Amino acid sequence: MIVEPRVKGFICTTAHPTGCAKNVENQIAYVKKQGTFDGPKKVLVIGASTGYGLASRITAAFGMGAATIGVMFEKEATGKRTATPGYYNTKAFEEAAAKEGLYAKSFNGDAFSADVKNEVIKTIKEDLGQVDLVIYSLAAPRRTTADGITYSSSLKTTGEPFTQKNWNLKDNTIGEATIAVATEEEIEGTVKVMGGEDWIDWIDALVEADAIADGAITTAYSYIGPKLTYPVYHEGTIGRAKQHLRESADVITGKQEAKGIRAYVSVNKALVTQASSAIPVVPLYFAVLYKVMKEKGIHEGCIEQMNRLYKEKVFDKDGVILSEDGMIRMDDWEMREDVQNEVMEIWEQINSDNILELSDVDGYWEDFYHMFGFKLDGVDYTVDVEV
Numbered sequence: 001m002i003v004e005p006r007v008k009g010f011i012c013t014t015a016h017p018t019g020c021a022k023n024v025e026n027q028i029a030y031v032k033k034q035g036t037f038d039g040p041k042k043v044l045v046i047g048a049s050t051g052y053g054l055a056s057r058i059t060a061a062f063g064m065g066a067a068t069i070g071v072m073f074e075k076e077a078t079g080k081r082t083a084t085p086g087y088y089n090t091k092a093f094e095e096a097a098a099k100e101g102l103y104a105k106s107f108n109g110d111a112f113s114a115d116v117k118n119e120v121i122k123t124i125k126e127d128l129g130q131v132d133l134v135i136y137s138l139a140a141p142r143r144t145t146a147d148g149i150t151y152s153s154s155l156k157t158t159g160e161p162f163t164q165k166n167w168n169l170k171d172n173t174i175g176e177a178t179i180a181v182a183t184e185e186e187i188e189g190t191v192k193v194m195g196g197e198d199w200i201d202w203i204d205a206l207v208e209a210d211a212i213a214d215g216a217i218t219t220a221y222s223y224i225g226p227k228l229t230y231p232v233y234h235e236g237t238i239g240r241a242k243q244h245l246r247e248s249a250d251v252i253t254g255k256q257e258a259k260g261i262r263a264y265v266s267v268n269k270a271l272v273t274q275a276s277s278a279i280p281v282v283p284l285y286f287a288v289l290y291k292v293m294k295e296k297g298i299h300e301g302c303i304e305q306m307n308r309l310y311k312e313k314v315f316d317k318d319g320v321i322l323s324e325d326g327m328i329r330m331d332d333w334e335m336r337e338d339v340q341n342e343v344m345e346i347w348e349q350i351n352s353d354n355i356l357e358l359s360d361v362d363g364y365w366e367d368f369y370h371m372f373g374f375k376l377d378g379v380d381y382t383v384d385v386e387v
């Protein structure tokens with residue numbers, strides 16, 4: 001069938017198989033062009049099918065020559081409904097890995113569940129023995145814990161309601177969004193889903209099964225961003241969860257001291273992904289940031305960020321490069337003073353009349369469509385495809 005984008009608010013309900021494959025191919029080509037580097041050879045990526053997790057898996061396989069096991073939660077195609085992009089991305093990744101003789105297995109299921117953990121660990125034991133790098137890159141709306149309770153994450157502020165400029169993606173106008181104050185229950189839910197509890201569980205389970213090597217490294221991803229978005233992100237419900245993630249890194253490193261397993265949080269750059277485009281206020285910040293960083297020649301996408309992370313900051317010959325706060329700062333270029341000053345200057349001025357001039361609306365949409373496999377160069381969208 002002919003697959004066309006069907007955009008609803010901040011998501012697209014269709015995905016193009018050939019386009020998704022092209023997107024993966026482009027990321028692989030980028031990593032190969034940067035050259036290989038030394039790193040772990042047996043890598044588990046939890047949340048491996050889109051965004052930062054997919055880019056991490058591609059970097060591990062094609063940058064470090066690693067065998068990879070990926071975990072994701074994606075939908076297969078049914079009837080005329082296409083699969084979700086992560087499904088096609090994973091197929092394309094596996095095919096590309098096989099061509100180069102790289103081991104790659106993927107599990108499509110709920111990473112929070114004990115069943116999936118057990119299945120993955122069984123496969124690690126049978127096929128790889130142990131893993132030496134575990135990348136935790138989940139972005140999920142909900143989590144059911146072992147006691148059967150389902151927690152939901154929310155994108156709300158804490159303290160006072162917060163009103164800020166907001167981009168209406170439908171008609172490119174700028175209005176305002178007011179973000180409501182979260183209840184204690186909503187904060188707790190978000191911490192349960194997006195905090196580090198499940199990350200700790202994964203490492204505990206791997207250690208218990210002797211499926212993780214001594215001296216292994218584990219990474220998880222966070223975001224801080226500028227003061228402008230603090231109320232919706234850093235000081236909002238999600239920020240509480242990220243604080244918990246940061247503390248969980250210390251818990252893991254402390255608990256696993258005898259095995260020498262170390263856990264790190266990398267603070268990544270703001271980028272358009274399925275998870276981040278759902279956050280209010282943030283898309284307009286993306287569009288302004290993209291403009292400023294592209295003009296300065298320092299814009300990066302997920303693959304550029306993850307290749308630089310593992311090549312230059314985690315597996316650097318001098319060891320892991322941490323900033324004073326104990327985290328790896330991949331937002332170093334985003335948070336540069338000159339970048340943030342220009343972003344804030346534009347933010348003050350931007351309105352419905354000048355949004356196209358002052359921000360990179362096209363760049364935002366380009367990333368958005370690419371995520372779902374659309375508008376990629378070299379793909380013929382008029383051809384029938386098998387979904």
Ligand code: NAI
Pocket residue numbers: 046047048049050051052053054071072073074086109110111112137138139140141221222223267268269270271272273274275276
């Ligand atoms: P994404 O939506 O592109 O990827 C999420 C991944 O998690 C996908 O592979 C999905 O299949 C998987 N997943 C979701 N629920 C699952 C479940 N129950 N079981 C198994 N897999 C599941 O999101 P993105 O943006 O790549 O986020 C990854 C991490 O990076 C998150 O922790 C996010 O907070 C962080 N981050 C994102 C930034 C951004 O601007 N996009 C910036 C800095 C950090």
